[in-house]
Amino acid sequence: MLRLVRHRDFPFYTPKGAFPVGGALRDLLLGLRPKDLDYVALDPEKAAQEAQGRLGGSLFPLDAARGHYRLVVGGLTLDFTPLEGSLEDDLLRRDYRINALFWKGGGIFGLEGAERDLAKRVLVPVREENLYEDPLRSLRGVRLAATLGLGLPEATREALRRHARHLLAHPEALPARERVREELAKLLLSPRAAHGLALLERLGLLAVYLPELLPLVGHFQGGVHHLDAWRHTLSVLFHLLWLWPEAPLEARLAALYHDVGKPLTRRFDPEVGRYRFLGHADVGAEVARAALSWLRFPKEVQEKVAALVRRHMDRPPEERGAFRRFLLKRQDLHPDLPYLMAADRLGAKGVEGEAWELLERFQEASEEPLPQRPLLSGDEVMALLGLRPGPEVGRALEALLLAQAEGRVGSREEAEAFLLYWKGGRPA
Incomplete structure (x- = not known):
């Protein structure tokens, strides 16, 4: 049975012949002010053309x-999508x-x-079986909970856990990677991204969509780390x-992946009496x-994240000139890298002061x-040093910069x- 939820204008x-539905309402x-509007219509193409005639824009x-x-x-x-059956039938499929x-x-x-x-x-x-009609719906549920600040009652959590187990048992049912990427990106771009990722793990969906992060859960680190690798x-x-x-x-993806290499590199060092994660x-x-x-992120995103993860353990030098050299060599990673390095220190114990010092020095620079x-x-x-075109010219320009x-x-x-x-001090 349909119910009147609220009297209000759209x-x-x-x-004509179209009905606003779903998330915009x-x-x-x-x-909130919606940016994505969904309509069902008896003739979606005609409704879309009518909207374009009134509003302009690009229709495809x-x-x-x-x-x-x-x-x-x-x-x-x-x-615009077709209205199949009655409006109640449409809602029951959501x-x-x-x-x-x-x-x-x-x-x-x-x-x-x-x-x-x-x-x-x-x-x-709406119905638990609806989750299986579109396998992305459990991931979308976590994203909506995080981005909109919605609660997940225990019955909903159990339904999502069952769906996660189903997807693990039936990988052929997984949604297209591009759709997964878009949901994960929306989740990470939320102010409550950390909460959303924690929900993914608790509901079993981390193993489905980000299995490479699962070894971090419960992974003991020691040293300055009072949290396991996942909570860190x-x-x-x-x-x-x-x-x-x-x-x-x-930057958010780099924070998520910055320690993903730790379970693969953990070795106990008897000389220091604790585990180390060299490399x-x-x-x-x-x-x-x-x-x-694998998630089909653009190549430039992959490269930027990999570079940030690779450089997050670099130690900034103390001397001002050397610190500026340090920043120059990594300027394509600014300001992401300093913030990532500071956040890494704030996520540990006893080194929080280094985070503020690093950010202050970066701000001054x-x-x-x-x-x-x-x-x-x-x-x-070349004219000054009598050089021919070649690598030596590039080295001279880099040294000058x-x-x-x-x-x-x-x-x-x-x-x-x-x-x-510089030329005089280099071997012939």
Whole structure:
């Protein structure tokens, strides 16, 4: 039976014969402004064309054979799909009751229990079997719980655990990797990303979608680490977003994968009386690259994350000039790397002060911009040093740029003097 959930207008254009449904209505009832609008229609193509005629934008088929169309206009995405059966039939096929909503004639209607779920801000499946109709729905449930601050009643948790076990037993049922990537990206870009990842592990979905991270759970570290490797990872992700709420996806992924190499490199060192993880950053970088490649993340994302994981254990030098050299050599990783390194320290015990010192030094260094190019060109270097084109010219330019970063060189005259001294001090 359908219930009137709330009397209210729908503040977006609705073509004739179309009905707004799903998450946009949920967001409105939760006090949020939706960006993605879903409509069911008797004739989706006609409704999409009518909307384009009224709003403009770009219209294209998502799946013309199934009657799925998308209109992108301004910051909005409008998706049109066929109405199969009645509106109640449509709602009964949806994933969670707070998403099983439609708008008609000034009111939002839903299934029995939807109004209660919205009031309590909890996520309850329409029917457990609906999770199996689209295998992504359990992962989406965790993402919605994290991003919208929704609770998961114990019955919902048990349903999601059963679905996770089913997916582990039937890998052929897994959703397309691109769809998994999009859900994981949305989860990580949430301010409550660490909470969402913790939910994934508790519900058994970490083993389904990010199995390379599962060995971190319960993995003892020792030393400055009072948390096991998984809880430390969640703490680092939490602290990264605490320090830098605008952190991009690459930095968040690097926090998630920064210690993934530890279970593969753990060795007990009797000389120090504890476990050590020599080389875990290099190993972790390759694991992260492979995992993100499997999930079809863009190549540039894979490379940036791998570089951050590889460099997260680097020790910044104390001396100011050397510190600026350190930053220059890694400037393509700024500001992600300093924030990741600081978050890593905040996720440990007894080294928290290093995090604030590192960020303070990075801030001070940023007040005097690092040089972006050498003061002399390659042709000028060749003429000055009598060099032919080749690797030696590149080494000279790199040495000059590093000297500029240190503050030892600030003019063309000083650059020439530095290079002459540099050339004279190198073996013939």
